[in-house]
Amino acid sequence: MNQRLVEIGVGLFVVAGLAALLVLALQVSGLAELRQGAGYHVTAKFENVGSLREQAPVSMAGVRIGRVEAIELDPTSHRATVRMRIKARYDSIPADSTAAIYTAGLLGEQYVGIQPGWENEHLGDGDRVTDTQSAMVLERLLGQFLTNIQE
Amino acid sequence: MTAVEQGEPLAAVRGLHFRRGGRSIFDGVDMTIRRGQVTAIMGPSGSGKTTLLRLLGGQLHPHGGTVEVMGQEVPALGRRALYRLRQQMGILFQSGALFTHLSVFENVAFPVREHTDLPEALLETLVLLKLEAVGLRGARDLMPSELSGGMARRVAMARAIALDPVLVMYDEPFAGQDPITMGVLVDLIRRLNDILGLSSVVVSHDVHETLAIADHVYLLADGALIAEGSPAELQASADPSVRQFLDARPDGPVPFHYPAPELAEDLAGRRRP
Amino acid sequence: MTELLRRVGARTLEGLRGVGEAVLLVARILRAAPVVALRPRLLIEQLYAVGVQSMVIILVSALFIGMVLGLQGYYTLSDFGAIEAVGTMVALSLVRELGPVVTALLFAGRAGSSLTAEVGLMKATEQLSSMEMMAVDPERRILAPRFFAALLAVPLLTAVFSVIGILGGYLVTVGMIGIDGGPFWSNMQNAVTIRGDILNGVIKSVAFGFLAGWIALHKGYMAEPTSSGVSRATTLGVVHASLAVLGLDFLLTALMFE
Ligand SMILES: Nc1ncnc2c1ncn2[C@@H]1O[C@H](COP(=O)(O)OP(=O)(O)OP(=O)(O)O)[C@@H](O)[C@H]1O
Ligand SMILES: [Mg+2]
Numbered sequence: 006m007n008q009r010l011v012e013i014g015v016g017l018f019v020v021a022g023l024a025a026l027l028v029l030a031l032q033v034s035g036l037a038e039l040r041q042g043a044g045y046h047v048t049a050k051f052e053n054v055g056s057l058r059e060q061a062p063v064s065m066a067g068v069r070i071g072r073v074e075a076i077e078l079d080p081t082s083h084r085a086t087v088r089m090r091i092k093a094r095y096d097s098i099p100a101d102s103t104a105a106i107y108t109a110g111l112l113g114e115q116y117v118g119i120q121p122g123w124e125n126e127h128l129g130d131g132d133r134v135t136d137t138q139s140a141m142v143l144e145r146l147l148g149q150f151l152t153n154i155q156e
Numbered sequence: 157m158t159a160v161e162q163g164e165p166l167a168a169v170r171g172l173h174f175r176r177g178g179r180s181i182f183d184g185v186d187m188t189i190r191r192g193q194v195t196a197i198m199g200p201s202g203s204g205k206t207t208l209l210r211l212l213g214g215q216l217h218p219h220g221g222t223v224e225v226m227g228q229e230v231p232a233l234g235r236r237a238l239y240r241l242r243q244q245m246g247i248l249f250q251s252g253a254l255f256t257h258l259s260v261f262e263n264v265a266f267p268v269r270e271h272t273d274l275p276e277a278l279l280e281t282l283v284l285l286k287l288e289a290v291g292l293r294g295a296r297d298l299m300p301s302e303l304s305g306g307m308a309r310r311v312a313m314a315r316a317i318a319l320d321p322v323l324v325m326y327d328e329p330f331a332g333q334d335p336i337t338m339g340v341l342v343d344l345i346r347r348l349n350d351i352l353g354l355s356s357v358v359v360s361h362d363v364h365e366t367l368a369i370a371d372h373v374y375l376l377a378d379g380a381l382i383a384e385g386s387p388a389e390l391q392a393s394a395d396p397s398v399r400q401f402l403d404a405r406p407d408g409p410v411p412f413h414y415p416a417p418e419l420a421e422d423l424a425g426r427r428r429p
Numbered sequence: 430m431t432e433l434l435r436r437v438g439a440r441t442l443e444g445l446r447g448v449g450e451a452v453l454l455v456a457r458i459l460r461a462a463p464v465v466a467l468r469p470r471l472l473i474e475q476l477y478a479v480g481v482q483s484m485v486i487i488l489v490s491a492l493f494i495g496m497v498l499g500l501q502g503y504y505t506l507s508d509f510g511a512i513e514a515v516g517t518m519v520a521l522s523l524v525r526e527l528g529p530v531v532t533a534l535l536f537a538g539r540a541g542s543s544l545t546a547e548v549g550l551m552k553a554t555e556q557l558s559s560m561e562m563m564a565v566d567p568e569r570r571i572l573a574p575r576f577f578a579a580l581l582a583v584p585l586l587t588a589v590f591s592v593i594g595i596l597g598g599y600l601v602t603v604g605m606i607g608i609d610g611g612p613f614w615s616n617m618q619n620a621v622t623i624r625g626d627i628l629n630g631v632i633k634s635v636a637f638g639f640l641a642g643w644i645a646l647h648k649g650y651m652a653e654p655t656s657s658g659v660s661r662a663t664t665l666g667v668v669h670a671s672l673a674v675l676g677l678d679f680l681l682t683a684l685m686f687e
Contacts, residue, residue: 014481022585025592059545242564253559267563
């Protein structure tokens with residue numbers, strides 16, 4: 006076997022493998038989209054985030070405007086702090102908007118939906134959305150339903 | 157070459173014991189390989205000649221006695237020291253053992269590439285000279301599968317001497333060679349030994365050729381030395397075992413058979429459960 | 430009864446000895462890593478043999494498996510009205526499980542068996558022995574480059590497998606059935622995480638490459654030096670490597686995805 010052909014073959018193989026890894030990291034896991042445009046951060050506190058995950062979409066009127074970046078438990082209030090990154094071009098979200106956690110379809114992922122408010126002030130980097138509505142947890146709904154029936 | 161150098165022992169085994177599968181192969185063998193000499197080891201098939209070479213090379217460990225090569229106790233050497241010692245030994249395996257994925261040229265170049273940093277041009281000269289010595293320079297680009305048995309053995313021989321070792325061991329170098337090639341090889345072994353100042357061990361069944369080049373001959377049978385001496389001494393010997401081997405007689409004290417019960421007993425035994 | 434116990438005991442000891450031997454072998458191979466780094470030529474030759482030459486089978490299998498996943502996903506998910514999730518399903522199945530596992534199984538069959546046979550034959554024809562006598566350590570010269578080539582090749586092949594598989598799924602669902610390509614990708618991107626899924630998949634594939642290379646070489650190196658011994662070692666090598674990959678996959682999955 007010609008040594009040059011072997012080297013070219015191995016070179017192609019390694020490049021193809023690395024390119025595939027890159028595609029997995031950027032295109033499949035959506036890292037690429039996350040990195041374009043710095044955007045700004047907004048936080049919101051929820052009673053319960055259900056099965057919301059990091060990377061989940063943040064949308065407004067069905068249009069994706071950002072992603073969930075971090076979910077942490079606030080040690081003092083025992084509520085979940087959700088940090089979201091909003092794309093830079095969506096910089097005119099009213100400050101009194103509300104955030105809620107919804108489920109896409111019956112089996113779909115959970116996402117954060119933002120309902121616009123009326124104020125003229127806009128949300129900026131580091132601001133907090135105060136008005137929130139938790140994820141619907143099926144067990145809790147059923148529980149409420151049963152207690153209501155019993156009453 | 158001075159007389160002192162000639163006589164100096166290069167390798168020696170003392171009181172060698174070795175067993176394989178419960179069968180004793182060596183039962184107290186003493187042997188000395190002297191510097192600058194061609195030492196021949198002869199003996200019936202299965203008498204342990206190949207085994208002896210492997211013991212000298214440190215691939216097998218004796219169950220008793222000592223194996224010393226170039227002043228070092230081989231079985232006691234660590235991996236590193238053993239490998240350093242082996243760099244000074246060349247061995248032609250009975251099967252040739254060429255690397256089947258490498259061409260003839262690359263086979264001979266292999267030990268040189270592994271152990272030296274010779275520039276390619278110099279390496280090529282060296283390899284071609286070795287191939288020329290065994291008459292196979294024209295076969296440099298063939299693969300081992302394209303060689304005849306005798307040619308493969310000669311390539312292996314070129315590989316064994318590629319690094320000009322201090323001690324070369326040839327396991328049946330003449331097997332499968334035509335009379336002309338055999339003559340050339342006999343001559344080559346002797347010439348390499350004398351011109352390059354190597355020391356050689358030749359294992360062979362070819363009595364005539366071996367006695368012609370050897371300085372000293374050991375005759376092995378049944379786990380022990382049955383005779384040793386210069387070719388002339390052996391030729392003059394009246395010992396029936398020596399005569400049987402040298403004159404190629406089927407009957408005599410040296411057994412032709414691998415140890416076994418009597419034939420009649422064995423055949424009768426088959427009937428019984 | 431005691432005879433039975435004795436036999437069980439003997440078998441167990443024999444098995445343990447084999448495992449111990451294999452562990453020592455891989456330790457020696459790992460210690461030879463600098464040798465391989467100093468002579469990249471050896472590694473390149475082996476990457477060609479185990480990597481490049483496995484490409485075709487990987488590409489073809491990945492495409493078909495991806496297409497089947499797409500079809501099955503479509504049939505199942507359309508019952509739930511969740512066709513948008515088909516991209517997610519295809520990608521997660523491939524990245525987490527099928528990519529690493531199927532690649533490793535194919536590798537064991539394609540490249541592992543040839544490693545075992547090659548090394549076993551070199552042993553049977555005394556090539557390893559003569560190498561030792563030339564003061565060249567076959568564990569460094571022959572085994573180490575092959576081991577590290579397997580260790581590198583399997584993760585790369587796995588990445589290629591997953592990407593081609595996802596493309597296969599895309600072709601079937603978006604290209605042929607005609608579902609919307611937008612949600613296919615965006616749902617996938619929402620669900621697949623780089624740490625949880627991609628990285629764990631890569632870790633799996635590295636572990637599988639280690640196992641496949643190790644088992645193949647150990648079987649060849651310890652093969653009985655006869656033609657029947659080599660053929661038995663080759664078969665056993667593929668069987669043991671496949672079982673080991675499946676077993677380890679279960680363990681890793683249990684650890685990684687809780
Ligand atoms: N791997 C092995 N396992 C067990 N016994 C072996 C092994 N190799 C060789 N033997 C035994 O050791 C003895 C000596 O073998 P060896 O190969 O040294 O003989 P030899 O003198 O070289 O014979 P030949 O002239 O036929 O090459 C033989 O009787 C053989 O049965
Ligand atoms: Mg022999």
